[in-house]
Amino acid sequence: MTFLTRDLACQQAVELVTDYLEGRLSRRHRKRFERHLAGCPNCSAYLDQIRQTINLTGQMTPESLEPAARDELIDLFRKYTRDPDQAD
Amino acid sequence: MVRAVGNEADLLGRLREHDETAFVELVEAYHTRLVRFAQTFVSSGPAAEDVAQDTWVAVIKGLERFEERSSLQTWLFRICANRARTRSGIDYRLLPIGAPGATVGRDHFDSKGAWIDPPEPWPDIDDRLAAATLAPLALAAIDGLPEPQRQVVTLRDVEGLSSQETCEVLSISEANQRVLLHRARTRVRAAIAPASRGGST
Ligand SMILES: [Zn+2]
Numbered sequence: 001m002t003f004l005t006r007d008l009a010c011q012q013a014v015e016l017v018t019d020y021l022e023g024r025l026s027r028r029h030r031k032r033f034e035r036h037l038a039g040c041p042n043c044s045a046y047l048d049q050i051r052q053t054i055n056l057t058g059q060m061t062p063e064s065l066e067p068a069a070r071d072e073l074i075d076l077f078r079k080y081t082r083d084p085d086q087a088d
Numbered sequence: 089m090v091r092a093v094g095n096e097a098d099l100l101g102r103l104r105e106h107d108e109t110a111f112v113e114l115v116e117a118y119h120t121r122l123v124r125f126a127q128t129f130v131s132s133g134p135a136a137e138d139v140a141q142d143t144w145v146a147v148i149k150g151l152e153r154f155e156e157r158s159s160l161q162t163w164l165f166r167i168c169a170n171r172a173r174t175r176s177g178i179d180y181r182l183l184p185i186g187a188p189g190a191t192v193g194r195d196h197f198d199s200k201g202a203w204i205d206p207p208e209p210w211p212d213i214d215d216r217l218a219a220a221t222l223a224p225l226a227l228a229a230i231d232g233l234p235e236p237q238r239q240v241v242t243l244r245d246v247e248g249l250s251s252q253e254t255c256e257v258l259s260i261s262e263a264n265q266r267v268l269l270h271r272a273r274t275r276v277r278a279a280i281a282p283a284s285r286g287g288s289t
Contacts, residue, residue, distance in 0.1 A: 009201025014192045018270035022251060042206035049210055049284075053277040056226050057245035059219055062120040069137075073115050073144055074108065080148040081106040 008036045013043045017050050093117045096160050104151050115144070118161075121247060122168045128238045129172035142171040158256055165243065165257040191274040210284040222280045229279030233272055240265055241272035 008016075013036045019025050020033055037044050093099055093113060102110035119140055126139035146167045154163060198204050211218065230238055230246070236258075243254040255265050 009197075010203050011192070011194075011197040011201035014274075015270075018266060018273060022266055022269075024266065042203045045207045045209050049207055049277055049281070050273055052210060053226065053273060053280065054245050056219055056222055056280070057230070057241070057276060058248060060223060060227060060246050062124060065116055065119050069119065070112070070115060073119065073141070074112065076141065076144055077108060077111045077148060080145060 007039075008032060010036075010040060010043050013037075013040070014046055017047055020047075021050070021054075093160070097156070100151075100154070100156070100160060111148075114147075114160075118164055119144075122164065125165060125168055125239075125242055125247070126172045128235060128242050129169070129176050135175065136172075139168060139172045139175055142175075143168040146171065159253065161249070162253045162256050165247070165249070165253075169239075169257050169259075191271050192278075207281070208285045210281075218284075222283060225280045225283055226276050229276045230272070233275060236260075237268045237272040237275075240268040241276065244269055245273070 013033060016025065016029070016033050020030065025033060037047065099110050099113065103114070122140040122143055123133075123136045126136035126143075127133070130136050130139060143164065147164065150167070154160075158166070196203060196205055230241055233241065239258055240254060240260075243249045243257060244251065249257065251262060251265055251269075254260075255262055258265070260268075
């Protein structure tokens with residue numbers, strides 16, 4: 001039991017970050033991970049940076065649709081809805 | 089972030105009646121996102137545009153057969169993935185995912201697994217200016233990822249799909265999805281870390 005409850009090393013903790021954020025750690029492993037974080041500012045900073053990375057990635061707005069591309073797609077729609085059997 | 093379409097059932101009903109305004113709504117919301125996603129499979133911009141066009145043709149033709157077991161969004165990205173795979177000619181089922189293993193470089197830790205060079209705290213990068221500096225770095229890092237990682241992180245973190253949707257789109261298991269996501273996020277973080285340190289002004 002001492003072996004199982006032994007504290008995580010930082011190197012192991014950082015590899016659990018995604019499982020933790022995805023809610024895929026068992027209760028026991030989650031507790032162990034959170035105990036590590038509580039005592040380790042470095043891994044806490046790391047987790048925080050992963051969170052910030054996710055936020056940053058989520059801010060990449062898609063380009064807006066060019067009017068020419070839009071018109072081309074509307075033409076496609078007209079073509080395939082007018083005469084669906086002949087499509088291709 | 090991601091623009092969603094309004095009422096999906098309503099939109100689908102209108103599409104099935106060949107309502108052009110419904111199609112325009114869908115295209116406005118998704119076309120450039122599909123192109124961006126297609127780029128994770130095919131190398132060139134024009135090829136990605138073609139894949140997105142193929143996707144729309146398949147969508148128009150498939151409207152009658154679309155069963156609302158998955159969301160419209162999942163369906164769109166899934167068709168796009170399949171079109172892109174067909175075009176690139178790569179059999180993605182044969183691409184190795186690799187075993188889960190260490191992703192944060194070993195050299196950051198000593199023999200006991202403790203940090204040698206702990207992460208330096210970042211300033212608040214939620215700040216707009218900082219985000220403007222860091223976003224291109226994150227984008228370049230994503231572009232440089234191995235394809236499966238790039239596809240997963242694009243769907244999850246750029247497009248905001250759930251893990252279940254991402255698995256459906258890419259036909260991969262939840263466990264594989266998680267391994268790929270973990271590696272991708274680890275690498276994106278590492279790519280922006282140097283610029284985040286010591287402020288980004
Ligand atoms: Zn630690």
